[in-house]
Amino acid sequence: MAVERRLAAVLAADVVGFSRLMGRDEEGTLARVKSLFDDVLRLKVAEHRGRLVKTTGDGALAEFGSVFNAFQCALEVQEAGAARNEGIPAPDRVDLRIGINIGDIIFDDDDVFGDGVNIAARLEGLAKPGGICVSYRAWEDLRKLQIRFTDMGDQHLKNIEQPVRAFHFTLPAPKAEGPPPSGRVLEVLRRHWGKAAAAGVLALAVAAAGAAALRRPRADADAVMAKAVAAAPCAWLRIDGRSGAGGATAFRLSGAALQPPDQLAHALVDTAHRAGAEVGQVNASDVAPLQPAQCAWLDSLKAYRYAGAPRFGLATAAKGRGMTRLALTLDPKALGPSGAVYGVEPTGAVERIAGAADLDRLRPPAVLRREDGSHVMNLDIDQPGWNGVLLLDAQAPAPKGLLEAAARAPPDSARFAALARAGAWRFDLAWFRAGPAPGAR
Numbered sequence: 001m002a003v004e005r006r007l008a009a010v011l012a013a014d015v016v017g018f019s020r021l022m023g024r025d026e027e028g029t030l031a032r033v034k035s036l037f038d039d040v041l042r043l044k045v046a047e048h049r050g051r052l053v054k055t056t057g058d059g060a061l062a063e064f065g066s067v068f069n070a071f072q073c074a075l076e077v078q079e080a081g082a083a084r085n086e087g088i089p090a091p092d093r094v095d096l097r098i099g100i101n102i103g104d105i106i107f108d109d110d111d112v113f114g115d116g117v118n119i120a121a122r123l124e125g126l127a128k129p130g131g132i133c134v135s136y137r138a139w140e141d142l143r144k145l146q147i148r149f150t151d152m153g154d155q156h157l158k159n160i161e162q163p164v165r166a167f168h169f170t171l172p173a174p175k176a177e178g179p180p181p182s183g184r185v186l187e188v189l190r191r192h193w194g195k196a197a198a199a200g201v202l203a204l205a206v207a208a209a210g211a212a213a214l215r216r217p218r219a220d221a222d223a224v225m226a227k228a229v230a231a232a233p234c235a236w237l238r239i240d241g242r243s244g245a246g247g248a249t250a251f252r253l254s255g256a257a258l259q260p261p262d263q264l265a266h267a268l269v270d271t272a273h274r275a276g277a278e279v280g281q282v283n284a285s286d287v288a289p290l291q292p293a294q295c296a297w298l299d300s301l302k303a304y305r306y307a308g309a310p311r312f313g314l315a316t317a318a319k320g321r322g323m324t325r326l327a328l329t330l331d332p333k334a335l336g337p338s339g340a341v342y343g344v345e346p347t348g349a350v351e352r353i354a355g356a357a358d359l360d361r362l363r364p365p366a367v368l369r370r371e372d373g374s375h376v377m378n379l380d381i382d383q384p385g386w387n388g389v390l391l392l393d394a395q396a397p398a399p400k401g402l403l404e405a406a407a408r409a410p411p412d413s414a415r416f417a418a419l420a421r422a423g424a425w426r427f428d429l430a431w432f433r434a435g436p437a438p439g440a441r
Helices: 018-024 026-047 067-085 115-126 136-145 181-193 198-207 211-215 221-231 261-274 292-302 402-408 413-423
Strands: 004-015 050-055 059-064 096-108 111-113 131-135 150-155 164-170 235-243 249-257 279-283 287-289 312-320 323-330 340-344 350-355 367-369 375-381 385-393 426-434
Touching: 004 018, 004 026, 004 067, 004 115, 004 279, 018 026, 026 050, 026 059, 026 067, 050 067, 050 111, 059 067, 059 115, 067 096, 067 131, 067 136, 096 115, 096 136, 096 279, 115 131, 115 150, 115 164, 131 136, 136 164, 136 261, 164 261, 221 235, 221 249, 221 261, 221 279, 235 292, 249 261, 249 426, 261 279, 287 385, 292 402, 312 385, 312 426, 323 385, 323 426, 340 375, 340 402, 350 375, 350 402, 402 413
Parallel strands: 096 131, 249 279, 249 287
Antiparallel strands: 004 059, 004 096, 050 059, 096 111, 131 164, 150 164, 235 249, 312 323, 323 375, 340 350, 340 385, 367 375, 385 426
């Protein structure tokens, strides 16, 4: 059965000190929490076009198509909670902490899973009582509202491999007179985007970086994103999928980059917006991390990158004792007469695996020959983490040790270019994760 995945804004909420409150007044606490969830949270989620996925006694999880809707919902829920706490002693107040993240989520029946959900839940734990903590990906969109967030820096979250930069918003204290905090935020929205109704403003904000962007002629999102991906510094990226039609488009990337996935995704979205393309989201969660020392080597290869569809396939399976079995499927013709396959270790070290002539000499199970002419190479990997496979299509071979040395130190660009032209070199590169999944015990 196919797994449904899509990009979404995830809101996670939790009652602060729930166990302590239950110890003080079990029945009263349950009644107040239930009322807050049923009479406020559930209604606000629906009002802002979200879906309440589940409640768990002291917590709740919701998903939205727009981070602006998720934030406005969180803002109004926190404001309603503050109003309910008026006149109640501090130890007896029911306060919520809320976390918001934009990410790729997996839908299974009526529940949701994935790092996009897990990060929202971890951010909720960083929020202050009555506060809202958002990820860098969410903040990159929300900062257009010109609302003051506190930068919490990179946070190392439990069972999340890469650090996540977090930002905190604290509800302003109410004044004796004047609109409530959420009303003041709506005024900011109206001033920033015009006199449209708040819901309309929020919907427009998802698709563009402001009114000026909306007035420009639309650029082709696919062409803009292809150009931006190719130009990303110290990165070897591929667009693996897209979704959306007639509006903001979402893209899924694979490959490797020096920038963390969150920063890379939002840099590409910003680039697309500046070019006038309606790109709603970029999912870079499957992009492998690169080492800074690999940048010069990668840039040397990118100048001779094979631009077509992937020339080989990768499949992995756990083999036990920390080993990963990699099945590499390729057509020997893709190597050319002097091509070769190289492995890239998580450290960035490069090692030659086999040349074009080796494929015919290797016997099962090392190499399996298929009826369509393709070969399947079975390799056992003992380096946990992100590994790479580099394919060299060549009419004339690379000098022995050239690529291995280039991965350790910046190559002589003039010599590398001369050899590449003489050998008609073309490179293809893909990445896979070996070993246990992040957070696995």
